[in-house]
Amino acid sequence: MENRKASSILCLFTILLATLTFTSKTQAASPxxxxxxxxxxxxxxxxxxxxxxxxxxxxxxxxxxxxxxxxxxxxxxxxxxxxxxxxxxxxxxxxxxxxxxxxxxxxxxxxxxxxxxxxxxxxxxxxxxxxxxxxxxxxxxxxxxxxxxxxxxxxxxxxxxxxxxxxxxxxxxxxxxxxxxxxxxxxxxxxxxxxxxxxxxxxxxxxxxxxxxxxxxxxxxxxxxxxxxxxxxxxxxxxxxxxxxxxxxxxxxxxxxxxxxxxxxxxxxxxxxxxxxxxxxxxxxxxxxxxxxxxxxxxxxxxxxxxxxxxxxxxxxxxxxxVKYSNIVRVDDISDIAFINEDYHFPPKAIASFEDGSTKFVPVLWNSKKVDTSKAAAYQFEGTVSGYDGKVKLNLNVVADTDGSTRNIGNGTNVAYYKGYLYYSTSKDGNKVYRIKDDGTELTKISDDYALNINIADNHIYYSNSSDSGKIYRMNLDGSDKTKIIDKYSVFTVVKNYIYYSYKNQQESGFYRINTDGSNNTKLSNDYTYYSMSIADNYIYYANSNDNDSIYKMKIDGSGKTKLCSDSSTSINLEDGWIYYEAADGTFTEKGPGYKLYKIKTDGTERTKISDDFPASMIVYNGWIYYRSRLDGDNLYKIRVDGSNKTQLTSIRSEVISIIGGLVFYQAMDYSDGNFMIRLDGTSNSRFISTIISEKESNDTFASAMELNSSQNYGNAAPIRGRLEKDDVDFFKITASTSGYLNITFVSPSIGKNAVVTLMDVNGKTIYSTPAKYNGVTSFATMMYPGATCYIKLSSPHGELIESGLYDLSTWFTPAQ
Incomplete structure (x- = not known):
């Protein structure tokens, strides 16, 4: 699905990465x-x-x-x-x-x-x-x-x-x-x-x-x-x-x-x-x-x-x-949550599959546009899609809170959505914790801790604090009242009023449950997991590291332990009564032991191989599995839970982080593990940026150019956010520290093709100049050598036509081949 959570967040970060998005070539009929x-x-x-x-x-x-x-x-x-x-x-x-x-x-x-x-x-x-x-x-x-x-x-x-x-x-x-x-x-x-x-x-x-x-x-x-x-x-x-x-x-x-x-x-x-x-x-x-x-x-x-x-x-x-046309053969149903008293916005789009094998978002007309969120309840709505005879279902749960039981929809990772805010940490800023409102306002750093595995429940943030050896902390949503809850490095999740966690050290190991305030620590089992646990319907599902990471379940009080299968797995996802997991199949590849994609019912029956692909870092969401394919250069893929419609989303090495609304958040390993996001249908691939540098006025002359320290990789590039006013010109100065290509990307939908980006030498002579395209985007690269200096000039030949001249300018170096 796609809703306001997705569309608003995507609008925050405007540097589009068309070159990173994979688009399959398909045949369709003329209209x-x-x-x-x-x-x-x-x-x-x-x-x-x-x-x-x-x-x-x-x-x-x-x-x-x-x-x-x-x-x-x-x-x-x-x-x-x-x-x-x-x-x-x-x-x-x-x-x-x-x-x-x-x-x-x-x-x-x-x-x-x-x-x-x-x-x-x-x-x-x-x-x-x-x-x-x-x-x-x-x-x-x-x-x-x-x-x-x-x-x-x-x-x-x-x-x-x-x-x-x-x-x-x-x-x-x-x-x-x-x-x-x-x-x-x-x-x-x-x-x-x-x-x-x-x-x-x-x-x-x-x-x-x-x-x-x-x-x-x-x-x-x-x-x-x-x-x-x-x-x-x-x-x-x-x-x-x-x-x-x-x-x-x-x-x-x-x-x-x-x-x-x-x-x-x-x-x-x-x-x-x-x-x-x-x-x-x-x-x-x-x-x-x-x-x-x-x-x-x-x-x-x-x-x-x-x-x-x-x-x-x-x-x-x-x-x-x-213009081309392909018939729709299927439209995915949607499951979503709304918080009590939230002004819920119905998702305007759902993912459709076409007879040519492609998938994309299509608009949905719902049979209602209103929902009572005054109390916890479950609703089902029906929608129609033009060109499709079937109905689309929206299963909506109005909840007082979310927790680790909903981790498949953006909880328990480095990005989480909670009551109108996005909370995240990124390696580009030492994994400090930020939050931003879903309308793009109120970007705030709330903690300097190195935070991983963010869980949010009951108006608190729970996280692994790598600044303190991975011990489990909690803090208020604004970062105040930080408290250490678990004094050990642990795999954990928060469900209702409890933290469920597992660890192993030289002295002991096991599964434990503790109140979210740190009281009543209870051991549930001598089993432990290094990798993954999920909780649903009062059961804990986990890869049992005491038994070669085989898949087990036990009740949340530690009773009823059951081995579901002997497959060795490091990742477990639950959806609609099924466990989805990656497991070794006894084969070996150049990357090591071979893994395949499987599913099994939560009672241990109907074990089914979904795909022969070699998956990693997978997340299941609304009937799709999103994962990194080890067999195809670690590119990002999605596949339906029945094994159909396998689709490549990116052509760079990617690690799935989280899925929220209509967006997949991922790390681009080819770009210094920079954080990116892409829509569920593979469109609108863009940077997810934690740090934006403001243009420093006055930089409207060659002599007063703002000096930039360009990164050595696109994943580390922080954009300069500035504004071109009427009759304004902005200058920037860059000096190369090593040999390589200086890459320059300019984005300003508000200025459009009324913007011109000019590269100049130290004498003010134009080296290269290009207008932006109609969508306000232009990019190019130039070779530079150590100690060389150049200037970037941003201008508009028709400044009188500019009303809101907000722009983002990014620069970075890549090695010469």
């Missing part, structure tokens, strides 16, 4: 491409109406020649289940009148004053017995307010330029689906009538659609809960809007329209909304942002709005060959 068109905009408009409506008691009439008043019509049309019919200013043509008769229309909403749609059209409609309601203001801005007054703001608002049409068209079908009004504005300030309308409204989010070149920063700052959706041009803004709402869109169906004229996209906006589909705005030659978006989609149907004069035959050919 069905249909063109909805006519000889002109009015015939195209009526073709769209016929496609979507057999009857329509309500119809929206908008001007087909003059865009401003018409831009705000889509949400109103959706709310009335009404098509939009376009007209010239003075007269409805005969085809439009015939269509109104076929639709059995009773009510028409005319958008705009008589200067846009004349009273003669109103008279035509009245002659047909149709009731007319005109929504008009003194100008386009007040007209948008009049339309907005027919809607609500409970899902937010969209602010778009009233001086150009593409940005409003990008959000029109989405705003329509969300019952969200589109309000028009001038460039520099919010019109008075719009401001007055918004004054007393409860607005959860105000989407500002378009960059500061079309809607200024002053407009954004005047709004409640503003969020800008923009790119460097109309195409990038369109894709930015679609990416923002992709979790709520059905991307198996798509509408495509020209970005260079408004009628076709406006006509199709309500039809697209009825399919919960996006409108992709194109030119005949696709830009990189549009191309990348289309290539990523699993789309079955593409509807082109307009004739070849709007979207030409070459573009249609490219769509047919670029």
């Amino acid at each position: 069905d491409v249909t063109r909805i068109s006519g000889l002109d905009r009015y015939e195209t408009n009526l073709s769209i109406v016929k496609k979507g409506w057999a009857e329509a008691p309500n119809v929206i009439i908008a001007n087909g020649e003059n865009f401003p008043d018409a831009l705000c019509a889509a949400p109103l049309a959706k709310s009335k289940n009404a098509p939009i019919i376009l007209t010239s200013k003075d007269k409805l043509n005969s085809s439009a009148l015939e269509e109104l008769a076929k639709l059995k229309t009773k009510n028409v909403y005319i958008i705009g004053g008589t200067g846009v749609i004349s009273s003669s059209i109103e008279n035509q409609l009245k002659e047909l017995g149709i009731t007319c309601t005109r929504l008009a203001g003194e100008d386009r801005f007040e007209t948008s307010v009049k339309v907005a007054e027919q809607l609500t703001t409970e899902n937010g608002i969209a602010i778009a330029s009233g001086e150009n049409f593409p940005d409003a068209l990008s959000i029109a079908p989405i705003a329509a689906k969300m019952d969200m009004p589109i309000l028009l504005s001038s460039k520099d300030s919010l019109p008075n009538k719009v401001s007055t309308y918004l004054e007393d409204k409860n607005i959860p989010v105000s989407y500002v659609v378009g960059g500061v070149g079309v809607l200024s920063s002053d407009i954004k700052s005047s709004l409640k809960n503003p969020k800008r959706l923009s790119g460097m041009d109309r195409y990038e803004t369109n894709i930015r809007v679609l990416n923002e709402f992709q979790d709520s869109l059905d991307l198996t169906s798509m509408f495509v329209a020209s970005a260079n004229n408004f009628p076709d996209a406006l006509s199709g906006s309500v039809l697209a909304s009825n399919y919960n589909a996006p409108i992709v705005l194109v030119d005949n030659a696709f830009g990189q942002a549009t191309y990348d978006f289309l290539k990523q989609q699993n789309c079955k149907t593409v509807n082109i709005l307009g004739g070849t004069g709007a979207v030409d035959a070459i573009a249609e050919y490219n769509l047919t060959n670029m």
Whole structure:
């Protein structure tokens, strides 16, 4: 699954590692491409109406020649289940009148004053017995307010330029689906009538659609809960809007329209909304942002709005060959937890398997969006996925607390989630303990201890303190009141009010149970484990190091010890009544004894080999096993618990740490054991960074450049976080200590391709210069020798277009080959 825990955490760290992600090559079919068109905009408009409506008691009439008043019509049309019919200013043509008769229309909403749609059209409609309601203001801005007054703001608002049409068209079908009004504005300030309308409204989010070149920063700052959706041009803004709402869109169906004229996209906006589909705005030659978006989609149907004069035959050919579709054969059910009184967010996506063998996240529409978290309870919800006939189940447990019994979902490792915060330690900072809120705020170091095996329960953190020989400590969630609980190095887990632990030294060994406050230490068994234990349903499952690490279970009071199998294992995971483990099979490889992947029921029956792979550091989560493959260079893999859908996730040596929400946290052994995270479907591979260095102002001249001490490996690289303001330039200075390649990575989604990274020598001469891509990312490498110095200059050729110029800059050296 993927939920807020995952998406928020991923947004914290923006250095993407596309080169580390493995993507399999699969075959898929081309989509069905249909063109909805006519000889002109009015015939195209009526073709769209016929496609979507057999009857329509309500119809929206908008001007087909003059865009401003018409831009705000889509949400109103959706709310009335009404098509939009376009007209010239003075007269409805005969085809439009015939269509109104076929639709059995009773009510028409005319958008705009008589200067846009004349009273003669109103008279035509009245002659047909149709009731007319005109929504008009003194100008386009007040007209948008009049339309907005027919809607609500409970899902937010969209602010778009009233001086150009593409940005409003990008959000029109989405705003329509969300019952969200589109309000028009001038460039520099919010019109008075719009401001007055918004004054007393409860607005959860105000989407500002378009960059500061079309809607200024002053407009954004005047709004409640503003969020800008923009790119460097109309195409990038369109894709930015679609990416923002992709979790709520059905991307198996798509509408495509020209970005260079408004009628076709406006006509199709309500039809697209009825399919919960996006409108992709194109030119005949696709830009990189549009191309990348289309290539990523699993789309079955593409509807082109307009004739070849709007979207030409070459573009249609490219769509047919670029977009692919593969049938979904399975969607995974989801198990999740919510804390009592938590504002629970339903996971927007689930993992789907396709007939071409690939897996990816797909949006889920749940049968409910509300859950009572006021008390502990278990719930089951059903969801649907477009293009899949089956149902998806969400099994949700509302709990007062979590403990080691839920370690498969992010407890008992170096990363743990607890009541809205992520707690973690990383070797990049001496395994000191940090916490950060799941919205990306409040990053705080809470302990200087070298902490491993973090367990969180009952508002306390329990951990192995390697600063004190691995003894077990606990502390409050803010790091206060640190207390030593167990004075021995131990394998342990916390369940309910007890710590279960096992150890062996020269004097003694065994399994023990102790209260979480350190009292009532009780020996349970003379058995011990060096490796792994899991607790479920009042049983301890463990690899018994007294018996060649065979798998045993015993009750939590130490009674009922049972040997389940003789397999020698170092890792045990439990899920849904099964034990999953890696075990030696008697063979030998160049890496030592051979291990295979097995499962066995918790009663010791139905021992089954899952895979001949050589797994290590595995975690079982929601029906999948995530592990490091010793047979394939220690790359990260996943495989279903039934042995199907084996999928490579990374092409670097990796060690699985934890799984939380929709993210796998892992160590990259090829990068000095740096911590990384990747989505469960293998996308969005990125650094998990504990230390961020702030840019030191003033560094806006060559002489005042901020000096960087670049690491010798990417895993050790700490990013510089800075901000490019209007007319700002930032300089950085680097001196090489050894021969090697200096690697430079710049990331700033907010600046996008408006950023330029320049490498300069000590005399200020440009060695290399490159703009960022549309997504704000660029990277390159240059050879340096000991003692050589270079400068990095960050700038923007169009600084006036920057509103929030936050960026991350990372540098590191790699040895020369």
